[in-house]
Amino acid sequence: MTGIANPRQSLAPYPAYPLQQILSDTARRMPQKTAIIDDDYKFTYQQLDSFSSRFGAALARLGVAKGDRVGLLAPNCAEFEIAFFGIIKLGAVVSTINSGYREREIAHQLNNSGAEMLIVHDSLLSMAEAARDDVPALKRVIVIEPTSRNPDTFWGLLERAPATPPPVAIDPMADMAALPYSSGTTGLSKGVMLTHHNMTANLRQFMDRPGEALQSSEHDVLLAHLPLFHIYGMQVLMNSAIASGGTQVMMGRFDMEQMLRLVSDHKITHLYTVPPVGLGLTLYPNVGDYDLTSMKAACLAAAPASAELQMRVQEAVGIPVFQAYGMTELSPVSNLDYIEPERMTPGSVGPATADTEERVVDLDTGTEDVPQGEVGELLVRGPQVMKGYYNNEEATAETITADGWLHTGDIVRANADGCVWILDRKKELIKYKAFQVPPAELEGVLLEHPAIADAAVIGKADVEAGEIPKAFVVRGGGAAVSGADVMEFVAAKVATFKHIREVEFIDAIPKNPSGKILRRVLAERQRAES
Numbered sequence: 001m002t003g004i005a006n007p008r009q010s011l012a013p014y015p016a017y018p019l020q021q022i023l024s025d026t027a028r029r030m031p032q033k034t035a036i037i038d039d040d041y042k043f044t045y046q047q048l049d050s051f052s053s054r055f056g057a058a059l060a061r062l063g064v065a066k067g068d069r070v071g072l073l074a075p076n077c078a079e080f081e082i083a084f085f086g087i088i089k090l091g092a093v094v095s096t097i098n099s100g101y102r103e104r105e106i107a108h109q110l111n112n113s114g115a116e117m118l119i120v121h122d123s124l125l126s127m128a129e130a131a132r133d134d135v136p137a138l139k140r141v142i143v144i145e146p147t148s149r150n151p152d153t154f155w156g157l158l159e160r161a162p163a164t165p166p167p168v169a170i171d172p173m174a175d176m177a178a179l180p181y182s183s184g185t186t187g188l189s190k191g192v193m194l195t196h197h198n199m200t201a202n203l204r205q206f207m208d209r210p211g212e213a214l215q216s217s218e219h220d221v222l223l224a225h226l227p228l229f230h231i232y233g234m235q236v237l238m239n240s241a242i243a244s245g246g247t248q249v250m251m252g253r254f255d256m257e258q259m260l261r262l263v264s265d266h267k268i269t270h271l272y273t274v275p276p277v278g279l280g281l282t283l284y285p286n287v288g289d290y291d292l293t294s295m296k297a298a299c300l301a302a303a304p305a306s307a308e309l310q311m312r313v314q315e316a317v318g319i320p321v322f323q324a325y326g327m328t329e330l331s332p333v334s335n336l337d338y339i340e341p342e343r344m345t346p347g348s349v350g351p352a353t354a355d356t357e358e359r360v361v362d363l364d365t366g367t368e369d370v371p372q373g374e375v376g377e378l379l380v381r382g383p384q385v386m387k388g389y390y391n392n393e394e395a396t397a398e399t400i401t402a403d404g405w406l407h408t409g410d411i412v413r414a415n416a417d418g419c420v421w422i423l424d425r426k427k428e429l430i431k432y433k434a435f436q437v438p439p440a441e442l443e444g445v446l447l448e449h450p451a452i453a454d455a456a457v458i459g460k461a462d463v464e465a466g467e468i469p470k471a472f473v474v475r476g477g478g479a480a481v482s483g484a485d486v487m488e489f490v491a492a493k494v495a496t497f498k499h500i501r502e503v504e505f506i507d508a509i510p511k512n513p514s515g516k517i518l519r520r521v522l523a524e525r526q527r528a529e530s
Helices: 019-027 045-061 078-088 103-113 122-132 155-157 198-206 231-242 258-268 273-282 307-317 393-399 440-447 483-491 519-529
Strands: 034-038 041-044 070-071 093-096 116-119 140-144 176-180 188-197 221-224 247-250 270-273 297-300 319-327 333-337 357-361 377-381 406-415 422-425 430-432 433-435 452-462 464-474 500-504
Touching: 019 045, 019 198, 019 231, 034 078, 041 045, 041 116, 045 155, 070 078, 070 103, 078 093, 078 116, 078 155, 078 231, 093 103, 103 122, 103 188, 103 333, 103 464, 116 122, 122 140, 122 464, 140 155, 140 422, 176 198, 188 198, 188 440, 198 231, 198 333, 221 231, 221 258, 221 270, 231 247, 258 273, 273 297, 273 307, 357 406, 393 406, 430 452, 433 440, 440 452, 440 464, 440 483, 452 519, 464 483, 483 500
Parallel strands: 034 247, 070 093, 070 116, 093 176, 116 140, 221 247, 270 297, 297 319, 430 464, 464 500
Antiparallel strands: 034 041, 176 188, 319 333, 357 377, 377 406, 406 422, 430 433, 452 464
C-alpha cells in the first residue's frame, strides 16, 4: 500500500471533548466580543452561550433528551446558531435541513432521521407545514419569529426557560453531534453521522497549520454567505469562527452587490466561497468600487475550479485565492492548498490536512494503488471520517472499508508533493453551484409524470453553474409533452438547485442487462455533441 505524501506536520494527539466546548471556552475568554452581526443586531459570545443554554433548557422541558434528533430549518441567522448549540448541549443531535427544500424533501429527512421536533424559521414555515402531514412521528414545531415573544415561539420559550439545561454525559468519540444529509451515488440523501470528535478534530486540522501564512484568530471577520445548514458553512464558517473567537456577519439570500458591500462595510478578513461566486466576481463590473483591502485570502471549495478560473478570481480581488476539498462525510475538510505564492499549486486542492492519510486506487477494483501521477479514486482516512450513514449499514459498508478508508467517489491525480487535482466523479452526482443533485431522485420524479415512459438525468457542463441537470426523456405512447412541461413539473416538486435545466427527448434510455441506466453513455454522447 502506497499513500500520497502528506507534507503537513502532525498535530496528534487530538483531545476528545464535546463540540459545545468551543463556544463555552470562547465565551469565558472574551465574553463581550461580538460573535454575530445579523443585520441591525449584534450578539456577544456571552449572549450566544447564554441563549443557547436557555434554549437547550427549553427543549429539555419539552422532553428532548440525549440522542434525540431535532430538525433545524432556517436561513443564516443568529437563531440558527443559538438553536444548533442548544440542541447539542442537551446531548441531542441536530439535523440541519436545506432551506431550499420542498415538502417531499423535508419530509424525507425528518422521517429518515427520526426527528420528533422541528425548529423552523417563519420564512420557511409554509413549506414545513406542507411536509408535516407526511411526517407522522413529528410531535412539535417551534417557529423562529425574530420579533415575537409569544410563549410557544423560539424566543418566548427561550426567555421562560432556566439558565442551563440538565447536565448530560457525552462520549465525544461515539456520540453524534450533527446529522447533516448528503446524497449518495443513487437515490435520496442519507444522514451522515458526525461525532463530536469528528467535528472538533477537523476544526483543528484546518485551523491549526504550523508554519503557514494562513492562520485563524480572534481578529477574523467572516462573511456567512454560505448556508449554515451545509457542512461547509457549518464548520468552516460558523464553528471555526466560534472556536477562534472571530466575528460572523450574516448574509441571507446571495446577492453580489450586497456581498461586496458587506465585505467593505464590515472589513471581512477571509472569504470562504464557491467557484460560481468566484466566477461572478471576475464578471462583475463594479468590483473596483468597493474597498476589499481588509481581506487577506479567499478560498474556493465545494466544487472543482480550474487553475485559470482561480487565477482570474485572484486578479479580480487582489488577494491570494486557494482551493480546498472535502465532503460532508469528512466533517468536511481533507485537503487545502497554501496561500504563499511559492507554495500554492493553482488548479489543485493542495495536500491533505494534518494527520489525514490519502490513497489513489484503481477505478475497477477500488483496492489497488495506482502509480504516482496516474488517475484513480481518492480514498481518505483520518479522525474526520464520519461514523457512518444513519440507519444504513449497507451504504456505510460500501463507503468505508473495514480498516477505515473512506471511498470519496472522486477521480483524482496527485503529485510527489502531495497536491491533489480533482478531475471527475466516479459517483454520478451532479454538482449544481456546489449543491449535490442525485440523478436517481430526479429520475424518480420524472417517472411520476403520466406522459413520461422513461427518463435519465446527467450533469451537463455549464460555465456559470459548473453543471446543470439535463434530462433525457422518453415520451409515453406518443403523448404530447414539451421540454417546458417537463421542467415545470419537476420544479414544483424539488428544491430550486435540483431543477431540470434542459430536456432532450430520445427513443430509449440506454441500460445494461440488469436494467441499470448507463448514464456514462449519455454523458459521453453529450460531451461529443458539445
